[in-house]
Amino acid sequence: MTGRYDDLSDEELGRRLVSELPRHAAPPHLARAIRAAIPARAPRLPWLAPTVAALATALVLALFFVPVLPRIVPADPTERLVRAVVSEHTRVVMWGARRAGEVAPASLPELTRETGVALARTLAGDDQLTLVGAEPIYVDRRRGIAIHYRDADGHLVSYIAVPATVTINDRDRVQIDRWRPALLRDSGFATWLWRQGEVACLIVSDRVSESEMDTFKDYFKRLRVATEPLPAY
């Protein structure tokens, strides 16, 4: 007697598997359960991508033009002058004076011509302040002269004289010997402001703390005594 599975070749066994092995279809509830378990998709927002792209472009443009946008300037002319002078000082702190090391008596007439400020006397340096340079500047729509010094600790001290009429609040004034300059602060810098004839004079330094105030007062005295600016024209 021959059995059903005698002499079953590989090919025949494969064929029987395909044709005779029961195949079980998924019950209908399974497909329903799977479909029900599929999380709902978030609705598409066709406007989202163009909006984000436009906002990103606007942001890039804004960042690009920020340096050339007009700055908010104080309404008070004195504050405006102080801010412009501090800005000039920070430029020199960052990049150095344009005419460093060129200050000599011979060059003063040319500086006077360029700035409209004559210097009857000027501090050429002492044991505390070393002259770095002098240069014409243009602050708050006025020509002026800037003389830069470096103190013993390496801090930059800027002396700036601008032919201008400024109003000084009495509450800002500080008594230093026989003088009463105003102490003003802007952008983290301290500034002495006083009138000397028809010239507004300022000294800017980053010595802003109370402990350094005596040093800053000492710089004022040295420069006030040794420097005498006059309007040239």
Add this chain to the structure above:
Amino acid sequence: MGADPDFERDALAHLDALYNFALYLTRSAAEADDLVQETYRRALRFSHRFRPGTHLRAWLFQILRNTFFTFYRIRDREAAVAEDGVPDWDVPMFHDAPDDDGRATETHMDLERAMRRLPEEFRTVLLLAEVEGLPLEEVARVMSCPVGTVKSRIFRAKERLRGILRDYDTK
């Protein structure tokens, strides 16, 4: 966010094949249900990892088999024995085979019972390569083994299957 609707449709087209494979792996309709549902949940969740143009059916079989190993193999169903002393995997699952004559039905039952007695790697290789007709390279990918190993497993699986069927013949 859900998977792409096209992907969902394409994946669900293989539901019957996956269920059949799951049933032969778990030998239980309820567990096959769970296994297939978990397979689809994973496939849809990780649909972004599927590379379009590759064999979706093989990818789904691979997920199903990995899921089976992760969750169902732990139960060690090989040791399960029913009250009558017969291992529950030796009872045919076959209920809806064509009933043209008694001999054909018997053959169906023999094949199914014999398949269920094969070790998992032999069962899987025969189901994927012979019954589902997957290329050997895809079977190798599903089983994470070289193509040569797949060929050798097919040969040994058929040998084992033939031996079991002969046993049924003599009884």
